Amino acid sequence: MNGLRACLLLWMLLVPAGISAAETLRLVADPWPPFNDQALLNNGVASDLVTTALRRAGYTAHYAQVPWARAVRGLKQGSYDVLINAWYTDERATFGYYSQPFLINRVRFLQRKGDAIVFRQLTDLYPYSIAVVRDYAYSRAFDQDARLSKVKVVSFVQGARMLQAKRVQLAVEDELVARFHLNRSLAEIGDQLEFLPHPLSENGLHILISRKHPQHQQIADDFNQAVAAMRADGTYAQILLRHGL
Template identity: 25%
Template structure:
């Protein structure tokens, strides 16, 4: 190997090491139980997964809490190194690199008991009021209904407010991962019999840690994070974390 190539390789490795020597600046948002939340144990299920994966790769990290849109934009501008958890969209993929999946989420429709709204019955959604938090990307079938003016969207700051608005009859349904939706409804303090979850999932999506493509060490961060995440899965720690948070959520149910 030519001497110049060896020197370039050495300098590249040195830059990678120095770039990750400082704590990785993470940001996420609140009120996304059980995945993230200031008041949740360890900051939520996926907060614990992310930080544990970084620790397995010997990467120190700091964590800030910001409103979702603000944290996303600050990460894009380089004020944070990474943010989570986010689903894939074509627009985001243009400007962010994605980690391996943190979690596979199945999206269900949540409505009031007695009001049957199902994925395979589009007419049951037409003319309804959808509550879908600000910044969330709707599934394609829902986006089409919105674009066609057949569905009205209300976008509060978080899913917990959607659960309350559903209870108050100000919105007709919301869409979320099963765990997220059931947790939000539990937090209303109202018996679960007052609500209905669709029989089938409207879509499935994966949640990820994302790093701006403009970050000088984006590929290195993603590669090392993925290595740590793989170790968590291989030794069973990942599943134990998920199970622990599920048990904590059940014990906290009113």
């Protein structure tokens, strides 16, 4: 009996507070290679980092991949527990609890090669049409500026093809995401597009935990601690390396 009590005590110490060992966190992401994609190693680099950190923190997880709008709606409704790849917005913070950032996204504009568009501030972009992915956030100032001519598309790939076809004059995306597609599905037009030198923004990439989950803050704290430990012991760098980053 004493041995059984000791085992139970050890189990209680190892399992994060408020989390049942049988519970599985429902992770969700939209296809956003190289960060998230079921066709990639371990569902992409962001998914790999997040699931590794949660596992080290004592959680199990199930990964689902759906379009962005459905992922956000599911987090609001509580049908998903954790959105893997989220930039901060005040609106999202009303229904989700943010972790500390675990990656940094550098958002840049693309133009047709030779167009010589100059961008140093948002007012420079007022004359141009810009392909933006529906329901994505890029920067607070950009998202809220109604004077910008934004053309909503379902994906960066669609926006880049519209740019090449002269249906818009700019497209915008995280630099690593854009390079991933330009080297693969957009390879035939990649040499016709180029980045503007000045980035729009640099955004921290967070996990966003549904506030409907009773332990949302605990999950974020455990995740933050696990990521810090992964940085310290080299696991974080090893994951980036195996994804070619």
